[in-house]
Amino acid sequence: MAKVTKDMIIADILQIDSGIAPILLTKGMQCVGCPAAKGETLEEAGMSHGVDVDSMVEEINQYLASQA
DSSP: OOOOOTTSBHHHHHHHOTTHHHHHHHTTOOGGGOGGGGTOBHHHHHHHHTOOHHHHHHHHHHHHHHHO
16 A cells, blocks of 8 residues: 655656545645646645645545555
8 A cells, every 4th residue: 555755746646546636625736737736746745735735645545545
């Protein structure tokens, strides 16, 4: 099973599973279509959007575990 970390690039995370996109969107992170997603880490984007990155990583990894 793939695991996401906060130092991963957003575009790489979205390639793991497209079901991660709605998780980002519910956090107010419109990273799905943003050109910055190709060079910005989840932590950088979370910080700029005021999101608790650690809890988001946990939520994403729980989602991925449920898909296995």
